[in-house]
Amino acid sequence: MKDPLSFDHRPDLVLGKALREALDPGDAPVFIARVLAHAEHVRVASWDVVLARWARTGVAAALVVALAAGYFVGRATAASPRPTVSDVLIAPPAHPAEVEVVLASVIGNN
Amino acid sequence: MADPQPPQPVARIAQQDEPDLVARAVAGERAAFGILVERYAGVARRVARAVLGNAEDADDAAQDAMLSALVKLDQYDARRPFGPWLLRIVANAATDRRRRRSVRRVEPLDVGLTAGGPRPDTTAERRALNQRLREALAELPERRRLAVVLFDVEGYSHGEIAAILGIPEGTVRSEVFHARRRLRVLLADWKEEA
Secondary structure, three states: OOOOOOOOOOOOHHHHHHHHHHHOOOOHHHHHHHHHHHHOOOOOOOHHHHHHHHHHHHHHHHHHHHHHHHHHHHHHHHHOOOOOHHHHHHOOOOOOOOHHHHHHHHHHHO | OOOOOOOOOHHHHOOOOHHHHHHHHHOOOHHHHHHHHHHHHHHHHHHHHHHHOOHHHHHHHHHHHHHHHHHOHHHOOOOOOHHHHHHHHHHHHHHHHHHHOOOOOOOOOOHHHHHOOOOOOOHHHHHHHHHHHHHHHHHOOHHHHHHHHHHHHOOOOHHHHHHHHOOOHHHHHHHHHHHHHHHHHHOHHHHHHO
16 A cells, blocks of 8 residues: 555555455345346347337327428418409409500501 | 556557447447446446445446446447446436435444544454445536546546546546545545555
8 A cells, every 4th residue: 555645656565455345245146147047038229120210219209290281281271262253354454555655556556 | 565566457458349349339249238248347336336335226226327328329439438428328327317316324423433433354344344434425516536547547538537527627626636635534544554
């Protein structure tokens, strides 16, 4: 054992051995057998399990996105109803006749 | 006392085959997981006991941690050493269990015991020394306890302990220093006999 106040970067073998003895619980085979027996009931997160987990998450996310998209599309459609036939006939033309066309028509008539 | 044998820390004997063992365990080969359990059972139980004090609780925590590690094996980065990854899970499991435990089972430390006491010449005295050491360890802050056990008992480097505990390397050095200063007082008589 070293000077109690030294700052040593190497393991203290005496202290380490004493602590190891103090902390050693013994019965290692019993413990290992116990862990392995419980491990039989644990499902390892293999690649197919991970994929399945992601697949479930993906399906849930897709459902949410589809519902949200449907909602917004529905709102947009309701805000701007389709024009009726009479609306189209009564409405002024989108592009008024240009001056050149009107003049040519008048001159042509004369 | 005879010269102490160098410890056989898991960190030093870690095998190069661990990424392969992990891959096989993930693929469902329980024998591969069994090898890992055998290799790390000792250190996992000691680390858990350093946190919890009580041997039964420590074994429960170590078992929970190993089963948790089995479930999370796909998250293990094979480029890094397996031991620190597992011990981080062990330390967390033990800490969680200690927080949940409503009654602290470790008796408070008798301050007089840390001042030395009779030399442990016999088995009974050695058992008493072990008990005193556990009590002295229990008096330390948890992080300090883990740092000194991982460094002096298990042989992990300061950097590896920093990774396990999630603290800076300089803090690990400080924790080991303070823990040693406390525990060495207890072992002073033993040192003279050795």
